[in-house]
Amino acid sequence: MILTDTQVNSIAGATSGLLVSILVSPLDVIKTRFQVKRLPKGVSGTPLLSVIYTLGQREGFRAFYKGLGTTMLGYAPNWAVYFTVYQWSKKQFASHLSSLSFEHEMLINLFASVTAGATSNMVIAPMWTIRTRMMTQSNHEDYRNSFHAAQKIYKTEGLYALYRGVIPSMIGLVHVGIQFPLYEYLKKKFAIYSSSDEHVSITQLMLASSISKLIASCVAYPHETIRSRLQDAGYARRVQSQYSASTKPFREYKNVRDAVQIIAREEGVRGFYRGIVPTLIRTVPAAVLTLLSYEKMREFLTDHFVEKSLEY
Numbered sequence: 626m627i628l629t630d631t632q633v634n635s636i637a638g639a640t641s642g643l644l645v646s647i648l649v650s651p652l653d654v655i656k657t658r659f660q661v662k663r664l665p666k667g668v669s670g671t672p673l674l675s676v677i678y679t680l681g682q683r684e685g686f687r688a689f690y691k692g693l694g695t696t697m698l699g700y701a702p703n704w705a706v707y708f709t710v711y712q713w714s715k716k717q718f719a720s721h722l723s724s725l726s727f728e729h730e731m732l733i734n735l736f737a738s739v740t741a742g743a744t745s746n747m748v749i750a751p752m753w754t755i756r757t758r759m760m761t762q763s764n765h766e767d768y769r770n771s772f773h774a775a776q777k778i779y780k781t782e783g784l785y786a787l788y789r790g791v792i793p794s795m796i797g798l799v800h801v802g803i804q805f806p807l808y809e810y811l812k813k814k815f816a817i818y819s820s821s822d823e824h825v826s827i828t829q830l831m832l833a834s835s836i837s838k839l840i841a842s843c844v845a846y847p848h849e850t851i852r853s854r855l856q857d858a859g860y861a862r863r864v865q866s867q868y869s870a871s872t873k874p875f876r877e878y879k880n881v882r883d884a885v886q887i888i889a890r891e892e893g894v895r896g897f898y899r900g901i902v903p904t905l906i907r908t909v910p911a912a913v914l915t916l917l918s919y920e921k922m923r924e925f926l927t928d929h930f931v932e933k934s935l936e937y
Contacts, residue, residue: 628930631709637922638708641915642700648914650696651689652907655680657760659900660853666893673902684763692759695771699752703745708919711741711805731806738805739798746794751775751787753794757856790852792881797852800845808837808916824924831913838912842905847897849904851884 628636655676664670671679680688714737722729755774758767768774778786815829825833855878878884888896 626930627932628926630712630931633923633926633931634709634712635705636926637919638704638706639701640922641918642702642704643697644918645911645914646693646696646700649907649911650693652903652911653696654689654691654760656900656903656907657757657853657857659903660850661757661761661857662899663854664892664896664899666891666896670899691762692756692771695752695756695759695774698771699749699756703749703752704915704919706748707741707745709741710744711737714740731810734806734809735802738801742798742801743795746791746798750791750794753852754778754787754789754856757790757853761857790856793848793852793855793884796881797845797848800841800848803844804837804841804912807840808833811836825920827917827921830917830920834913834916835909838909839905842908843901846901846904850897850899851881851888854878854884854888855881 655673658676658680659670662670715733718733718736719725722733725733752771755768755771755778758774758778759771762768768777775787811833812825812830815833816825818829878887892899
């Protein structure tokens with residue numbers, strides 16, 4: 626069987642997405658719980674270990690895998706779309722240049738990563754909204770499964786609700802705009818010291834992916850908090866129901882600008898970085914697993930199922 630470049634990138638991307646979604650699901654749940662929690666300015670949040678212990682005690686082991694089905698349904702097509710568009714875009718942009726300097730190569734990687742990120746964001750946006758709602762529900766009655774969540778959100782809140790958070794996701798393209806050009810640059814530099822003429826070693830791929838992800842995550846993290854707050858639209862209503870009528874209610878966010886203003890006013894800079902510790906604990910190894918599994922699966926498929934004349 627002969628595969629095309631597009632098929633190779635799609636299969637490798639989907640495989641990496643499925644693997645990572647299963648392995649990092651507990652950290653995804655914890656990270657999302659941190660992000661959607663709203664606290665007054667100057668008030669410290671609950672320590673990470675306490676959140677893990679409380680979640681396990683109150684909701685059981687199953688709580689750490691809330692939204693796993695949705696996560697798998699999101700990650701697999703997300704990375705399949707992303708890597709397919711990314712590799713295709715790189716070739717298209719490069720084809721319009723007569724020579725490929727270092728600056729041109731970095732710009733190509735930047736434009737390709739942003740194009741791929743925007744495409745995957747639009748295609749997968751509803752799955753991320755559903756995933757956030759399922760992860761943050763305190764029981765399993767609000768949304769029984771991904772299909773039920775999609776139906777309920779659509780019927781009660783409309784189609785727009787499924788795309789809440791898509792604008793901060795687009796703003797967050799700065800994340801991939803930093804990560805992937807830096808990853809490609811580091812991978813190319815490490816390849817100079819590789820013992821193989823064709824493939825970069827696993828250790829070098831791990832270093833390139835972890836460094837690029839760490840830097841990108843720290844720079845672009847606030848957009849993730851804003852996106853999660855917008856997606857979890859019912860948080861203010863749920864929290865207010867636990868307090869007396871005299872307690873000042875949390876106001877719903879109307880849009881991205883409104884969310885930024887409220888978070889800055891009520892929680893300060895710290896509010897934009899809630900959950901960054903579990904996020905880094907999750908995203909760095911997740912990025913390593915994603916890119917490592919993608920690269921190795923792509924190498925395997927290319928070596929065994931692609932004609933040499935079709936390689937790039």
